[in-house]
Amino acid sequence: MLQREQQKTIIPFPLCLVAACLVLLIMCLLTVGYMGSASVPGPLTGTTVMAATPAAWRVLTGAGSAPGKLTAPTYLAVDEQGNVYVSDTGNHRIQKLSSDGQPFVQWGTYGYALGQFKSPSGIAVDTQGNIYVADMSNCRIQKLSPNGQVLAQWGMGGSGAGQFNYPMGIALDAQGNVYVAESANSRIQKLPAQLE
DSSP states (O other), rough: OOOOOOOOOOOHHHHHHHHHHHHHHHHHHHHTTSOOOOOEESSSSTTTEOOGGGGGGOOOBBBBBSTEEEETEEEEEOOOOOOEEEGGGGGEEEEEEESSSEEEEEOOOOBTTTTTTSEEEEEOOTTTEEEEEEEGTTTTTEOOOOSSSSEEEEBSSSSSSSSSEEEEEEEOOOTTOEEEEEEETTEEEEEEEGOO
């Protein structure tokens, strides 16, 4: 007499992943609540994490190349007036938007000349409204005036001091020093404010 083997049900990997995501989503919804926000104890003693619901979020822009539209945006900064500056990396430009997403102006096109960008990434705005851009694939930093005129450029490809290899992040401190994080050189460089 032949014995029949028990058939096992095997759930394909992608289906397992979807099921796990659904379980996590349900847990989050039960913890936070779908139509309100809730305080969730943070991982550090005495901290609270505020969880916003989908109703609290607002989409400001969409995909494309028209003014106010974005292709592969990577970094953004907000000035003291609440304007939003976006590294529109896929369109090789910087866009300035109002706090509700209305386009004000855009600067740059694809290229190597001053005022042009090749995959702009990190962006920062100082208290005078000047814009600092990590022009990643051109291996340089560009400083623009509030109306988009190029005020300065620093760097070139390389690994020496003052040279950059895929600068991605940029930040300013209260004294006006410029900090640049370089991906390919795995380092951070500081440009003192007095050297600008």
